[in-house]
Amino acid sequence: MNELWPCTLTWAEVDPLRHPFALDDDAAEELARLVAPLVPSPEVVEERRFRAMDPVTELMASRYGRWACGWNWSVGEGDVDGGVVDAWCCAGHTVTTPDATAPLAVAALLEWRDWIEDLAERFSALAPPSRSDASCDVDPWYWERACTRLVTVVADRTRAESAWYGHCKQVLGWFLAYSGIDEERARDIVDASISGRFGSWSSPDVVVVDAVSSRFARTTDEKR
Structure with a gap:
């Protein structure tokens, strides 16, 4: 499942200029509604651990581009080690009910995108x-x-x-x-x-x- 693993993302796959993205409040609510049915139960999370959120990742990547697979790359020992996202801890601690969990996934996607856009600005200033x-x-x-x-x-x-x-x-x-x-x-x-x-x-x-x-x-x- 390397295609869902953010560690393998290239700049061509995340470059904001190549992959424009905008999510207003209405679009964020729509995305949360699409995510909610994909949120696993705590039992599934316990069984699948790091791969429990793959259906959500697949949805986001297919909808917005492969860059989105970094949405749950959280700080520390999360679903993927060593990321920058604070809005999402890990499936084991963040998943509760679908209605409560889905907006957190959307917030995490937005935080990840903000980081990519921040890096693009830094690259422009440093190149x-x-x-x-x-x-x-x-x-x-x-x-x-x-x-x-x-x-x-x-x-x-x-x-x-x-x-x-x-x-x-x-x-x-x-x-x-x-x-x-x-x-x-x-x-x-x-x-x-x-x-x-x-x-x-x-x-x-x-x-x-x-x-x-x-x-x-x-x-x-x-x-x-």
Whole structure:
């Protein structure tokens, strides 16, 4: 079920410019009505645990695009470890009655979308001037600054809880893709830069962030 797993999302799949989205109050109520019949019973949640909300995820992804599969990527040890969503804890703790649970799922989707749009704004502000041409020379300072700021904001939003570094790596890869670097090279750059420096339940200190950012800048410059 990788197609429902937000850890595998690419920037092309979440980019707000490619996937416009708006949900006013009426549309949010309609979505909640569609979600409610898909909310499992507590017994099903206990049996299926992390996959109990798959029908809801399938609905949202089919309706709005694959980016929506991150709706329940909550902070800490939720349905998927290491996310940024606070509106949804996990199926085991959040699922009650369908009518009470459905609006929480909608709120979680909106929170996830807000995060993606926030990242797009940050990428625009942090990208080097020549991002439209990945072959152009770029001052490594741009890459270092971007890495420092993105690692810091992801650590803050995830509260550096369980497996937070997975989304951190993803966000850095998204930024490189936004900046014109192909996905395979972006993965190599991020892997080489982080290389076991981050851990669960531990927010990186300034020295570690500086070291990672410096390596990110050098590696990006080398692999472009």
